[in-house]
Amino acid sequence: MRYISTRGQAPALNFEDVLLAGLASDGGLYVPENLPRFTQEEIASWAGLPYHELAFRVMRPFVTGSIADADFKKILEETYGVFAHSAVAPLRQLNGNEWVLELFHGPTLAFKDFALQLLGRLLDHVLSKRGERVVIMGATSGDTGSAAIEGCKACEHVDIFIMHPHNRVSEVQRRQMTTIFGENIHNIAIEGNFDDCQEMVKASFADQGFLKGTRLVAVNSINWARIMAQIVYYFHAALQLGGPARSIAFSVPTGNFGDIFAGYLARNMGLPISQLIVATNRNDILHRFMSGNQYVKETLHATLSPSMDIMVSSNFERLLFDLHGRNGAALAGLMESFKQGGGFSVEEDRWTEARKLFDSLAVNDEETCETIAEVFAQTGEVLDPHTAIGVKAARECRRSLDTPMVILGTAHPVKFPEAVEKAGVGKALELPAHLTDLFQREERCTVLANDLKAVQAFVSQHGNRGKPL
Numbered sequence: 254m255r256y257i258s259t260r261g262q263a264p265a266l267n268f269e270d271v272l273l274a275g276l277a278s279d280g281g282l283y284v285p286e287n288l289p290r291f292t293q294e295e296i297a298s299w300a301g302l303p304y305h306e307l308a309f310r311v312m313r314p315f316v317t318g319s320i321a322d323a324d325f326k327k328i329l330e331e332t333y334g335v336f337a338h339s340a341v342a343p344l345r346q347l348n349g350n351e352w353v354l355e356l357f358h359g360p361t362l363a364f365k366d367f368a369l370q371l372l373g374r375l376l377d378h379v380l381s382k383r384g385e386r387v388v389i390m391g392a393t394s395g396d397t398g399s400a401a402i403e404g405c406k407a408c409e410h411v412d413i414f415i416m417h418p419h420n421r422v423s424e425v426q427r428r429q430m431t432t433i434f435g436e437n438i439h440n441i442a443i444e445g446n447f448d449d450c451q452e453m454v455k456a457s458f459a460d461q462g463f464l465k466g467t468r469l470v471a472v473n474s475i476n477w478a479r480i481m482a483q484i485v486y487y488f489h490a491a492l493q494l495g496g497p498a499r500s501i502a503f504s505v506p507t508g509n510f511g512d513i514f515a516g517y518l519a520r521n522m523g524l525p526i527s528q529l530i531v532a533t534n535r536n537d538i539l540h541r542f543m544s545g546n547q548y549v550k551e552t553l554h555a556t557l558s559p560s561m562d563i564m565v566s567s568n569f570e571r572l573l574f575d576l577h578g579r580n581g582a583a584l585a586g587l588m589e590s591f592k593q594g595g596g597f598s599v600e601e602d603r604w605t606e607a608r609k610l611f612d613s614l615a616v617n618d619e620e621t622c623e624t625i626a627e628v629f630a631q632t633g634e635v636l637d638p639h640t641a642i643g644v645k646a647a648r649e650c651r652r653s654l655d656t657p658m659v660i661l662g663t664a665h666p667v668k669f670p671e672a673v674e675k676a677g678v679g680k681a682l683e684l685p686a687h688l689t690d691l692f693q694r695e696e697r698c699t700v701l702a703n704d705l706k707a708v709q710a711f712v713s714q715h716g717n718r719g720k721p722l
């Protein structure tokens with residue numbers, strides 16, 4: 254499988270190189286040159302497969318030529334073997350024909366484990382074959398950092414440096430990062446905010462002298478392998494609910510358009526998905542596009558669903574690429590006008606095309622809490638605030654009551670106690686078994702000034718399994 258850039262200028266890469274690449278050299282994002290397409294009979298024949306075997310069938314076309322079947326099977330079995338639920342991604346019924354797909358049974362209790370547990374193992378596999386080592390640098394306001402650290406802790410060829418804003422992440426989220434030990438794991442608390450952390454990651458990619466030749470890898474949601482891993486659970490959910498013989502609708506809490514883009518790909522690969530609902534919080538750039546064809550940057554608001562607090566959706570470029578007939582030059586122009594003017598609209602027929610599949614809703618904090626309380630009253634289930642936004646959007650935007658509606662349950666509620674307490678259902682919460690001693694565990698973390706040189710010096714001092722590069 255070959256991968257091309259959405260902006261048309263960067264060289265095409267194979268899977269192995271795309272895994273290590275991050276952004277394309279022309280500033281675009283990599284996408285498969287040709288999407289695999291499965292027949293209905295083929296999809297139907299996968300009913301009842303364990304999750305890792307289904308994952309093998311769905312993802313195999315994306316990695317062929319780079320990873321041998323037997324190796325890939327083994328990697329997938331290990332990856333999804335660490336999940337705390339034997340169904341890996343179980344469905345829970347909320348209401349008539351309405352279901353939550355629970356994607357929070359991984360080590361860090363959010364859906365990001367699906368992709369990052371796999372990414373760490375794929376990286377290590379490819380790097381050991383090549384006899385190379387890499388450094389990962391990432392910035393996090395919460396979920397990504399812990400999932401990336403958990404995903405990389407067993408990697409022999411990867412040193413990972415995760416920066417979070419000092420004293421500005423929740424205690425659960427901090428402890429999920431700082432209580433994982435390994436000579437290749439480095440938590441850095443920056444005396445600054447999340448944007449400061451992210452700027453330092455960007456600056457490090459732009460000027461890599463301090464790495465002395467070691468390759469720097471990104472694990473943010475633009476990495477193709479993360480999207481790829483998320484396609485699988487759409488197939489998994491549909492197969493449980495009578496697919497592919499019947500259509501399924503999904504409602505997806507989203508910020509960077511990563512998770513929902515995976516659903517869009519599942520549909521283009523042959524899965525009958527009749528509706529995809531973009532569910533955002535008050536940071537609603539995606540909702541403003543879907544409802545009014547306005548993709549315009551606005552100020553960032555802090556909400557009770559912090560993992561979706563973004564101003565610009567990095568993966569949206571991948572959908573725009575398809576809407577523009579995969580014309581890289583057109584995309585480069587569009588993204589340039591966004592950079593210059595902070596916004597754009599697309600031609601009416603392209604927008605109408607998107608609206609055939611996508612609906613959207615923006616949900617504020619008050620409605621989020623109301624939905625958590627409402628679902629608790631109806632079912633006794635406590636939802637996390639991101640998932641609650643998905644439920645609210647599903648109930649408002651649903652096109653057909655006969656079509657099963659699946660809401661992606663992106664996190665365990667225990668990660669976001671503030672929203673759950675505001676909704677008045679906090680007492681019902683407990684940490685899952687593998688984390689009951691989280692608050693007793695020892696923590697390891699280095700506090701550094703908001704200073705690029707200090708951070709880069711730290712990385713070059715510790716980037717080789719804790720030793721200097």
Ligand SMILES: *Cc1c(COP(=O)(O)O)cnc(C)c1O
Nearest residue numbers: 396507508509511512560663664
């Ligand atoms: C990351 C995250 C999201 C948003 O996912 P995108 O891929 O950015 O759309 C939603 N909910 C939770 C809990 C997350 O951690």
